[in-house]
Amino acid sequence: GENVEQHPSTLSVQEGDSAVIKCTYSDSASNYFPWYKQELGKRPQLIIDIRSNVGEKKDQRIAVTLNKTAKHFSLHITETQPEDSAVYFCAANVEYGNKLVFGAGTILRVKS
Amino acid sequence: KAGVTQTPRYLIKTRGQQVTLSCSPISGHRSVSWYQQTPGQGLQFLFEYFSETQRNKGNFPGRFSGRQFSNSRSEMNVSTLELGDSALYLCASSLVGGGGYEQYFGPGTRLTVT
Numbered sequence: 001g002e003n004v005e006q007h008p009s010t011l012s013v014q015e016g017d018s019a020v021i022k023c024t025y026s027d028s029a030s031n032y033f034p035w036y037k038q039e040l041g042k043r044p045q046l047i048i049d050i051r052s053n054v055g056e057k058k059d060q061r062i063a064v065t066l067n068k069t070a071k072h073f074s075l076h077i078t079e080t081q082p083e084d085s086a087v088y089f090c091a092a093n094v095e096y097g098n099k100l101v102f103g104a105g106t107i108l109r110v111k112s
Numbered sequence: 113k114a115g116v117t118q119t120p121r122y123l124i125k126t127r128g129q130q131v132t133l134s135c136s137p138i139s140g141h142r143s144v145s146w147y148q149q150t151p152g153q154g155l156q157f158l159f160e161y162f163s164e165t166q167r168n169k170g171n172f173p174g175r176f177s178g179r180q181f182s183n184s185r186s187e188m189n190v191s192t193l194e195l196g197d198s199a200l201y202l203c204a205s206s207l208v209g210g211g212g213y214e215q216y217f218g219p220g221t222r223l224t225v226t
Contacts, residue, residue: 032212043217097167098206102155
């Protein structure tokens with residue numbers, strides 16, 4: 001069935017270090033992979049996304065890579081800052097339309 | 113542009129009652145999707161509406177329903193509420209409904225069923 005696995009569930013890094021979150025999807029037809037950041041008590045915020053015709057996309061300190069053969073995609077955050085602390089969700093689209101299947105989330109803590 | 117708005121923001125209901133939640137998408141966006149967020153199950157897709165038609169439905173019982181109006185505003189209804197329906201209900205708007213487009217979330221409605 002449709003499934004997105006996300007690892008790790010929690011990640012603690014020192015300020016200035018890099019953080020990597022990995023996801024695996026099951027639906028071969030998925031072609032859109034967004035990442036959301038959710039701070040406590042706030043809405044999920046779209047931070048970056050990638051489509052299946054692209055292998056990598058970068059936006060300042062964040063980047064996403066996609067390996068369609070292995071059905072893996074990853075979020076990379078460099079030079080982490082305390083304000084990066086939040087829950088991060090990966091997702092993949094399935095079926096027709098805008099249905100997204102989400103990973104379980106990664107709690108990122110950046111220690112200063 | 114104004115973002116996605118949802119009303120009400122908080123709601124307390126008792127078992128057996130029904131509830132209607134409202135979502136206004138970003139101006140010009142025609143697709144609205146609904147998600148349920150709970151600590152145990154995470155973010156789960158409920159349904160998507162585009163041009164007043166339901167395009168996709170998640171694995172939720174028939175007690176969960178929705179609709180979309182001609183101005184793209186959407187409502188979802190939950191009948192015969194159960195304790196397990198307590199959750200944050202999020203809607204997300206997208207420009208079109210063809211898949212692979214950015215979805216922007218509203219602040220959510222926190223529903224508590226007692």
